[in-house]
Amino acid sequence: MKMSSRLFVWLALSLAATVACATDDVQHGKYLATLGDCAACHTPRNGEPFSGGRVVPTPFGAIPSPNLTPDRETGLGHWTADDFYRAMHSGMGHDGTSLYPAFPFTSYTKATRADTDAIFAYLRSLPAVKRAGTPNTLRWPYSVRSLMGAWRALYFDEGEYQPDPKRSAAWNRGAYLVEGLGHCNECHARRNSFGAMVQEPFLAGGIVPVQNWYAPDLSMGTNGGLAGWSEADLVALLKAGRSAKGTAFGPMAEVVMRSTQHLDDADLVAMATYLKSLPDRDAPPERESAVDAREMALKGQKIYAQQCAACHAADGRGKGEAYPPLDGNGSVTDPTGINTIRIVLSGGFAPVTKDNPRPYSMPPFTQTLNDEDAAAVVTYIRQAWSNKAASVSPGDVRAYRSTPGD
Template structure:
């Protein structure tokens, strides 16, 4: 309760400061936006090559994931993005005049991606990842805009965000933006290769990977920290692991080919994609070119080593719990994942050294044991093997025991989980 009160007071103060900034602060002319509009006027948005390039880039950015309701028309909106502050409906981005982008100019679209502002200059909620999309180049933004304009118009009015006061006051975002947002198109590093720069651009910009794979604070911002160092996905009860491949990184020991295989097929020798990442692979990364996937791998392989993770042993008899977990593992898991935890290549993912097993929270392993694991269906792996759920056959204590066992077996050295941790996620849906 004290934490909630403190958080409310902080946000309220920020909101007041934001309103003051909005009312009395400087408002320089938006030269870049006007220039984008002027240049776009000379472009042929109906050019098939431009539209096709935009289609590919929209796929890379996984735009349909948020802007498509379950079983709905792609890009017509209706999906609600969950946040700790309430649900935010993603808008219709088909070219409908009244409810979509029909009356938007490219200058409007560029301002949304680059500055996080709507058509009328209103602040957009950062559930729309403009903190990453600001790095997208003007040419790529224009191609995406041309593609969206080429879609069939769908009339679907936007819902109202379900946010409580003070989060519902858009002007309060001024202070949030001052703390966490700096507009700026990606600038290539001349000391790096063209492949590395392409990978950095995709990961930092359109791929918006840091939006999930980084820790967020109580205000929903990403504080200063190493990029892609892992974090719990807000309001979704999944942990997006650290993506570093060097010492103590979440992908330590992964090769570039391992990364490419996971993004292309949803499965590699080091692990499989589950939860939100399975959707990313199915909708986005499996459709990327081999060159772009290799570029992403090149960039991830360059991330710096991480500090040694701290293993916290709870005030329980972890040894006895792990012993019980080892018995359950032998009875329920070893037939597929092996006594050595190394799985079966191309069939059952390894648990030994798996980033989803030894991530700091234990959330991912708990949820997969309870609710099952379902890799994505991809062109490269059209009939993936799935893991059955054990929620009906294992108690919370049993799940805690077996998860604690695999998190400390073989080369894994992660903290055990508690029975109460399991109870929190037993009823949580997979998606």
């Protein structure tokens, strides 16, 4: 073979390898962007994927998401991989200004450079969409971006995830996904008055700001929000949107539909392995013994028998995976009662997934039950069987009957 022919073959093979490598990076980046559920915030309703403009509500005002397509005028067309890594890792924009933590760089900082480069390669492969951003509506003084410097100093710990050599590979992978790109703590944690996550105890549950759903404690240990769950139960929920222990509703249903159902089984098992290791929680407060609470529960028992027992069973254990159990259900016994109130009023709609393409849904009772009746049946459910949660009042029901929720 002549030298020129050999050179041609070498160049052709090198080009093919480069193209294959680039294709692999894009596909891996797509998987990681799905894991991070990026489209949920960066895709407008009925709009082009990742073109921005969907409003992220916060207690301090609304923040429209930016355009992540490679449009040079309105998207990431002028960005480099270094710029994107700085945004993910340090929470700093292309122009050097601090990003608001509605973008969860507080969790994404744990992502490796290789993974952020892959996500950026995927975003660069998307069709460019010209969609100019709109200003945020943050109230003063939160609109003063320079104040983010003080916030970052107090509440932001920058740094990639560092594996724990004492733990298994599966545990470390799960920790990386849950703490990093999965950004689970952004919802499953309380927040202080400045919007920062309360990290201790970790993943201990909290109200999702503005949306008014309670993201439960994720401990599977004693008194945890997922006490009694197995790793298989959790994997089933993340993959199908339902399991023998419960069903995904509210914001979590969207997370399952857009993100977790598409993850590899190995990653789902890794996440479950990590969550299984979360510590036990303190015992919940004793069941209320006030006379009015007892009377409310008695009234609620009658309503439950009429409206709920046919699906969820008289003993609260549910019926198969179609009708989830209420006895021992962490979403039922959460500290607030928000989720149970909202599902009783507005119904429960499980996500459509590959493994559950035609999910059962719970009808709304907002027209059937007044505030007193809804409070009574919710109180009964939260205090019946093995449940020992606090009662809810008609005022609680009234508050969440009118909540916007999204």
